Amino acid sequence: MFLKSIDASSHVKNAAYLCEAIEEVIDEVGEENVVQVVTDNAASYVAAGKLLMERHPKIFWSPCAAHCLDLMLEDIGKLGWVKECVERAKNICKFIYNHALVLSIMRQYTGERELARPGITRFASNFLTLKSLLKSKASLRRMFVGEEWTSSSYATTTAGMDVVDCIFDEPGFWIPCAEIVQVTEPLVVLLRVVDGEKPAMGYIYEGMDRAKEAIRSIYAGVEDKYRPIWDIIDRRWHNQLHRPIHAAAYYLNPSFRFRVDFKADEEVLSGLYSIVQRMVTDTTATLLEMDAFNNASGAIFASQLCKEGRTKLQPGRKF
Known part of the structure; x- marks a missing residue:
């Protein structure tokens, strides 16, 4: 839903001002209800995002995925x-x-x-x-x-x-x-996903991998052909878009986590652990919950209803 707009025409839109403006909204919503702040890629917003994460240890900043893909x-x-x-x-x-x-x-x-x-x-x-x-x-x-x-x-x-x-x-x-x-x-398809109405966080990491593999397949694996396109994608992905929260969201998305071709490499696990460490206070309980999730065990994760919902529901959506 739309919350508010701010007339900032009389202000210098530097990192400090932008951070304060965002913090006002966070205070209104309640910091405990905010996980992520998304902005465009302008230098002042990037600096504001970093400042925001310093002031609010449990909130994450990310650049707009649609803007990066564009x-x-x-x-x-x-x-x-x-x-x-x-x-x-x-x-x-x-x-x-x-x-x-x-x-x-x-x-x-x-x-x-x-x-x-x-x-x-x-x-x-x-x-x-x-x-x-x-x-x-x-x-x-x-x-x-x-x-x-x-x-x-x-x-x-x-x-x-x-x-x-x-x-x-x-x-x-x-x-x-x-x-x-x-x-x-492949990039336009992913752009439709991230620019749609459904939450896309759990699909960005896998989506970028799929897009790159699709492009390599188009050129039948000939590196001289696909590499210039990959270099463009990697430059924006690594320098702007990619954040640990994307890797964690990929890991915690049941539609990917329980596939036979699921890969939890060092980048994915590092992203997951950094997010968990930043967000939770009771790490022991969280580790037990993660173990139950990984093994699809316990009253919830082992249930047939939960297993059927892995690919049918958005991550985090309850029956």
Whole structure:
């Protein structure tokens, strides 16, 4: 739910001020009811988050996952071959949507399917538009050889001929277009998860691993192909997004914890233990509870109802 907004136009939005503003809300809600504070990645917010964790030992700060994923897509969009393809796609859409007659002709051929697709975030829109163009590829090619187009005044304009050249440029446009859509789809899917209404904390860590593995699979494991994309993802993940709370949430998510391919490596366990140490006072009781959880034992974790709910309910959701 929405709690409040603050008019900060007359203040210098440095770390100290932002921390105090957030603390006011924490006091209103009750510190015992706050686990995590999420902000964007601006330097002042990062500094405010660190200051907040120093003052409140049981509260965690994390950067916005959707913002970080959007920045990953932005960085991928800066790669030379990706940028060129996206610019050509934008020119196609701009030309069609800026001319009512051309737009009308397009809709006749695509069955009212639109090309310009609003995304979850700014940069996701670019890749969703590429996906829409791919779906309409055959229709667009029929359109630009059809009588409605060839008899129009736009067919002889420089801009119109440039668009036609692009539409029929298989190796220069459509092949890289398909590759970009494949490569970015795993990140866009994860972006939908973290930007949705359901709590996503328990899925970010695993989601990033899955996205990277999907990208490696697209390139059949050829490192020279997938490594530039991985480097972009890792740079944002390790320097901005990843926090111990993500690893702990992965470990404590029953839908992952009880799968046969579950992996609790050093990073995951380190994240889990640092979170537990920070949050709980009775470590003995907590260790016993964790043991029951790991072994699916006791009255709750061993019950059939609990086992069936591992993949059907959100982590932390009660029957």
